[in-house]
Each structure stands twice: as C-alpha cells, then as structure tokens.
Amino acid sequence: MLQNHAINYTTARGHRYGGAAATTKDQSIRLKADETIYSEGEHALTIYHVEAGAVRIYRLTAAGQRYILSFYGKGEWFGLETGDIRTDFAEAVCETCVTPFRANHDAVAPIDLLHIALTNLAKAQHKQLVITEQSALKRVAAFVCEMADRHPGDCEFDMMISRSDIADYLGLTVETVARCFTKLREKRILCLNGKLQRIVRLLDRDALISLTI
Amino acid sequence: MLQNHAINYTTARGHRYGGAAATTKDQSIRLKADETIYSEGEHALTIYHVEAGAVRIYRLTAAGQRYILSFYGKGEWFGLETGDIRTDFAEAVCETCVTPFRANHDAVAPIDLLHIALTNLAKAQHKQLVITEQSALKRVAAFVCEMADRHPGDCEFDMMISRSDIADYLGLTVETVARCFTKLREKRILCLNGKLQRIVRLLDRDALISLTI
DNA sequence: CGAATTGTTGAATAGCGTCAATCAAGGTGG
DNA sequence: CCACCTTGATTGACGCTATTCAACAATTCG
Numbered sequence: 001m002l003q004n005h006a007i008n009y010t011t012a013r014g015h016r017y018g019g020a021a022a023t024t025k026d027q028s029i030r031l032k033a034d035e036t037i038y039s040e041g042e043h044a045l046t047i048y049h050v051e052a053g054a055v056r057i058y059r060l061t062a063a064g065q066r067y068i069l070s071f072y073g074k075g076e077w078f079g080l081e082t083g084d085i086r087t088d089f090a091e092a093v094c095e096t097c098v099t100p101f102r103a104n105h106d107a108v109a110p111i112d113l114l115h116i117a118l119t120n121l122a123k124a125q126h127k128q129l130v131i132t133e134q135s136a137l138k139r140v141a142a143f144v145c146e147m148a149d150r151h152p153g154d155c156e157f158d159m160m161i162s163r164s165d166i167a168d169y170l171g172l173t174v175e176t177v178a179r180c181f182t183k184l185r186e187k188r189i190l191c192l193n194g195k196l197q198r199i200v201r202l203l204d205r206d207a208l209i210s211l212t213i
Numbered sequence: 214m215l216q217n218h219a220i221n222y223t224t225a226r227g228h229r230y231g232g233a234a235a236t237t238k239d240q241s242i243r244l245k246a247d248e249t250i251y252s253e254g255e256h257a258l259t260i261y262h263v264e265a266g267a268v269r270i271y272r273l274t275a276a277g278q279r280y281i282l283s284f285y286g287k288g289e290w291f292g293l294e295t296g297d298i299r300t301d302f303a304e305a306v307c308e309t310c311v312t313p314f315r316a317n318h319d320a321v322a323p324i325d326l327l328h329i330a331l332t333n334l335a336k337a338q339h340k341q342l343v344i345t346e347q348s349a350l351k352r353v354a355a356f357v358c359e360m361a362d363r364h365p366g367d368c369e370f371d372m373m374i375s376r377s378d379i380a381d382y383l384g385l386t387v388e389t390v391a392r393c394f395t396k397l398r399e400k401r402i403l404c405l406n407g408k409l410q411r412i413v414r415l416l417d418r419d420a421l422i423s424l425t426i
Numbered sequence: 427c428g429a430a431t432t433g434t435t436g437a438a439t440a441g442c443g444t445c446a447a448t449c450a451a452g453g454t455g456g
Numbered sequence: 457c458c459a460c461c462t463t464g465a466t467t468g469a470c471g472c473t474a475t476t477c478a479a480c481a482a483t484t485c486g
Contacts, residue, residue: 134441134442135441136441136442172442172443173442173443173444175442175443175444176441176442176443179442195450195451195452196451
C-alpha cells in the first residue's frame, strides 16, 4: 500500500535557507545550536533530512506560548507540510547537519513522501496518547524512552535537550519536569550526569518502560 | 507539492467488513450506532470515505483505557495506516454510511493518498495543541468549535457524540466534561437540547472561539 | 415495575502550576 | 584573583483545578 508513491526530489544546490549557513559542497547545511531552519509563514519548498544532531519543530500560540510538536534526530525527515506555507518553526537543538531536498523533475533520487507523512502521523498519534495518558511522571518516562530508542544498545546517552524544551514538548512546566527526573533518580531508574544534567544513564530500562504503560 | 501523488484505488465490491452489513449496490456500507468497521490487528487493505454519519477511531491502552484519536464526519477519509496492520479501531458513532476503497490497478478514480495523510497529520497536530493547552474548559470549547465547523452556517446542530466519547477524546473524565458544558451554559455561550443533551444551540460563537485561544 | 444507561451535581483528595529561593557553572570586568 | 551577573536546574510552600467517589435525576428497556 505504500509503494509507488514516490515522487522525484532533488537536492537543492547553492540555495540559502532562512539565515542558516551556506550549503557545503555536499549540499548539506551545518547549524549551530538554536539556529533557525525555517519559520512560520515562509514558503514550504523543501523537506529536510537530518544527517547529525537534532531539530525541534514548534508553534507559537496566540498567547505567545511555545509548543514543541516534535523532535527529529539522525536519519529522520521533516519539513513536509499540508499546504505550501510553513505552519511552524524549525530550529537546531544543538550542532546539527541537515540536507534539504526540493521538488524537481531532474531528480537525483525518488523520495517516498507518503511514507514520510505516515511516519510523522504515527509519531503525532503516539504523542497524543502520551500526553493524554496524563500524570507528569508517565510523560517524562515516555520522553526518556523516546530518547533511549534513538540510542539502541546504549545505556548512557546525551539527551541534548533542555528542561525547558522537554516541558514545552510534554505540556508541563520546567519545575514539574525537574521534579519528575528527581523521582526517576530516587526510584533508581536512571542517573543524570553532565553539567546540565542532560546525560542519562539507564539503570532499569524495564522499570522505565513499565512506567509508561 | 501535493500534486501527482495520487495512485489508483477502486471501490471494493461485494466484500464484507468486520461484521458490518453487506455492501449495498453502490458499494457503500450502512452501519448502525457502535458497529465496528475494523479492529486493531486486522490487515489494512482499505481506506474509507464517510458518506453520512460519523466514525470514531480509537486505541486501547495496555491498562484497558480507551483513547479516541479522532472523529471523521461526512466527506472525510479514514483508514490510512503506516503499515499494513491496523493499529486502532474504527466504529460508527451513529447511523453511518461509508464507502471502502482498496488498491487496484483497474482503478475507477485516483485518490490522493498523500493529501489524506497530510490532512490527518494536520488534524493530529492541531489536537496536540488543544490537549496540551490544558484547562478543561478550553478543550471542551475547542471540541464544540470543531463540531460547529462541521455545520457551517447552522447555529444549532446535533453532536451525536456521548459525554463519554468526548471525555476519551479530550483526555478528561465524563464529570469534568459535564461540568464544562454547564459552565458554557452559565456563560450563555450555548444551550443544550434533546433528551441526551447532545443538541447544541450556539448563542455566542465569538465568545466560544475566544475561549479556545 | 425494576434495571440499565446517560448525564449532572456535590464533597474530598491528589497533583500540577505558580511564585520564590537556592545552587552550580561559566562569563566578564576590575 | 575576586566580585558580580547570568543561565539552567532544582527544591519548597501554597493554591487551584481536575479526578475520584458518591449520590441522584431522566430516560429506555426488559
């Protein structure tokens, strides 16, 4: 059902993106932490592939509240919109490298847009469950699981995401997020290291998973 | 960006769906309230177009908790999955009529699957905002707005959805939903009629919208 | 009629948000 | 080098809000 829906996309050459650094010779863009990739209201001409680092996608509510829809890590695609105008913002979380692709008939490689859209849809639906299944601890546990899934095999990894980003992603406050992390430490489920306490060492993966259910 | 992604789908003929009534001569299926269209774990071979009535899509958590991902009304498409196995359940909310379509090379009409996927993605993202921007009253107000948008022009319409369904959709309890509806009545924003109090008469649409912001 | 379903309301509780203070790490300027 | 400020994370006290548990009304169905 998902085959044969690819259309031809090609890498964008020599094009500058939203104030980001110029493309390198392999057409990828290097970004420093918090650099903007695109903003709400811009024309949506390109989709992006994350080569390294991480990207956050967010919206601003009428009240000026930031809400992070999703994070994208290495190997994932983002930037596919319903219309041709951006409805959200994309920023690098940390040192990040992305490759832009845009519609072109002289395509280098076909990209399965439907597959990307459906993957994003599945992610969005999963997040709905996480958020609705309230209890701050469950949400934070689910978030740590999501981060851990990006590092299969490793029991220690760097989340690279601030408490504030986590809060805006999970619909909580920074204080609540911090309290949940202390609870997870008290339960001997994980350790936090690094000066910003963003390096997670999983002590009891099973207990973490059972928290999210 | 959304053009040229259609693939050929055709109406499914003479096929029975998950215990639902047999297809009529125009290939559409008539369902009574609460009838199942498909269930989790089944093969996902078809997508559906709602001709009349409404459909609810839900999942069951490990704890047996029901969570309604979305409602689909007349003219909308549902049933498109990431893989080829259903990850959720589809049921008729009330008397409903849907038309199944399945992949076929001898197609009757091309269907833009990417457009459907992106529409669903946009819906899911919007719902994330509604749920996260907590405050029970805001969520209920947003829900009523969503229902009202399906009846443009009308200031009175039948939601056809139980308090329990609304609760499972918004991540609240039935009691909280009921209390929010009383608040909306007290604020003279709407009236509720019908024996099950599901018929909404909008008194102050602007006030309702301003609540959701 | 009694039983079941759906919706509403009340009282008590638990949990998250708000406000505020504190700590650690790092930067800057004298 | 030290004093000062800033940033990000943590912790405590308090209030508000949604949940929980319970009772009750209205309607339908057997």
